[in-house]
Amino acid sequence: xxxxxxxxxxxxxxxxVLAVFFSFFLAINFTMxxxxxxxxxxxxxxxxxxxxxxxxxxxxxxxxxxxxxSAIVILGPLGAVISSSLGIMLRYVKTPDGxxxxxxxxxxxxxxxxxxxxxxxxxxxxxVYYSFDVRVADPLFYNNFFALFSxxxxxxxxxxxxxxxxxxxxxxxxxxxxxxxxxxxxxPNLLVIAxxxxxxxxxxxxxxxxxxxxxxxxxLFARHSFQLYVDLKNYYMQTMAALANAVEAKxxxxxxxxERVAFLxxxxxxxxxxxxxxxxxLRKAGLLHDxxxxxxxxxxxNKPAKLTNQEMLSIKDHPELGVKILKDVNFLKxxxxxxxxxxxxxxxxxxxxxxxxxQIPFNAAILTVVDAYDAMTSDRAYRSALPLQExxxxxxQEAGFQFHPYIAEKFVEMITTTTDEKIINFKQTV
Ligand SMILES: [Fe+2]
Numbered sequence: 001x002x003x004x005x006x007x008x009x010x011x012x013x014x015x016x017v018l019a020v021f022f023s024f025f026l027a028i029n030f031t032m033x034x035x036x037x038x039x040x041x042x043x044x045x046x047x048x049x050x051x052x053x054x055x056x057x058x059x060x061x062x063x064x065x066x067x068x069x070s071a072i073v074i075l076g077p078l079g080a081v082i083s084s085s086l087g088i089m090l091r092y093v094k095t096p097d098g099x100x101x102x103x104x105x106x107x108x109x110x111x112x113x114x115x116x117x118x119x120x121x122x123x124x125x126x127x128v129y130y131s132f133d134v135r136v137a138d139p140l141f142y143n144n145f146f147a148l149f150s151x152x153x154x155x156x157x158x159x160x161x162x163x164x165x166x167x168x169x170x171x172x173x174x175x176x177x178x179x180x181x182x183x184x185x186x187x188p189n190l191l192v193i194a195x196x197x198x199x200x201x202x203x204x205x206x207x208x209x210x211x212x213x214x215x216x217x218x219x220l221f222a223r224h225s226f227q228l229y230v231d232l233k234n235y236y237m238q239t240m241a242a243l244a245n246a247v248e249a250k251x252x253x254x255x256x257x258x259e260r261v262a263f264l265x266x267x268x269x270x271x272x273x274x275x276x277x278x279x280x281x282l283r284k285a286g287l288l289h290d291x292x293x294x295x296x297x298x299x300x301x302n303k304p305a306k307l308t309n310q311e312m313l314s315i316k317d318h319p320e321l322g323v324k325i326l327k328d329v330n331f332l333k334x335x336x337x338x339x340x341x342x343x344x345x346x347x348x349x350x351x352x353x354x355x356x357x358x359q360i361p362f363n364a365a366i367l368t369v370v371d372a373y374d375a376m377t378s379d380r381a382y383r384s385a386l387p388l389q390e391x392x393x394x395x396x397q398e399a400g401f402q403f404h405p406y407i408a409e410k411f412v413e414m415i416t417t418t419t420d421e422k423i424i425n426f427k428q429t430v
Pocket of ligand 1: 289318342343
């Protein structure tokens with residue numbers, strides 16, 4: 001905890017203290033559930049928290065809200081808070097980098113902060129649920145979705161405020177943009193998972209514990225299938241990174257270039273609000289845009305002097321060679337176009353087809369700008385890196401000639417105004 005900023009430490013301690021007081025309030029005002037049921041829900045909560053599927057450090061899918069919601073219905077506020085907070089504190093999870101995290105190797109402040117968050121938002125949303133007269137088992141409940149909706153919105157609102165608050169303090173990001181991106185994305189997700197929670201509660205209320213537990217078997221199986229799908233997608237990305245590394249192994253001056261182009265193209269796609277599918281294509285195309293260089297002679301790629309006309313022609317083959325290499329890889333069909341045309345120029349004097357203006361596919365035109373920016377700000381065989389400001393000036397001067405004017409303008413805007421730590425760090429390393 002020592003390495004955290006002072007304000008973040010204060011924030012974490014405040015949340016923990018607030019959770020302690022709130023626990024006393026709940027213990028005084030609500031009854032303790034049956035101890036066996038409570039133990040069962042601690043176990044279910046531990047399992048669903050441990051089986052969270054992580055895509056990255058920021059994105060994860062979990063069915064733990066189904067357990068939390070059924071705990072609210074079956075155990076009441078106090079039981080829901082105890083089972084869900086213990087479940088998250090004791091969880092056993094694999095991080096995206098493959099490290100297993102559990103109660104014995106996680107800093108105590110993180111465990112307490114996680115548990116405290118759940119005490120607060122599960123506790124408050126339980127109180128909201130019980131403030132309505134209708135219950136999940138009543139047919140009337142389904143005539144009044146306001147009860148369900150209010151419980152979910154309260155849960156999500158407090159959850160997002162606490163987490164976004166911490167991220168804002170740690171990463172210096174804008175609270176509101178972070179808040180809305182997380183909050184709006186999560187509402188439909190939680191509504192669907194709440195239906196599972198209702199189903200679990202109804203099974204318990206009508207058929208008892210054993211039938212309720214039977215329901216977890218297909219749920220865990222579905223989770224397993226989804227994990228396989230996520231793993232497979234990760235293997236695809238790793239294969240692409242390996243291909244990109246194969247190009248860079250031939251050319252020592254382009255080390256990390258493909259990864260940087262992929263990162264910046266993806267960030268730029270988000271900046272101009274492209275749809276997730278197109279952003280995904282940009283990331284893949286960024287990683288693989290120079291894959292065709294595998295087929296070009298090393299002595300040409302690493303030549304520290306000016307290239308002859310013949311050598312230049314050979315280099316200019318790499319976009320078409322790249323597409324030939326990838327043509328049979330089905331899941332990369334969408335990126336061919338961007339790879340093929342990433343050296344076209346807006347004024348029509350580029351290669352391989354001499355396309356101009358709007359004839360150039362938009363993704364390819366994005367790669368052209370990002371590729372040029374990274375090339376200018378990195379050392380090459382024949383020159384050292386240009387200063388950041390000079391690279392930005394060239395992007396501006398070449399808008400409408402080499403570069404698509406809108407893309408060049410927006411890219412310069414992103415680079416010069418961003419508050420995103422990752423892009424700022426990237427700028428500082430160039
Ligand atoms: Fe290229």
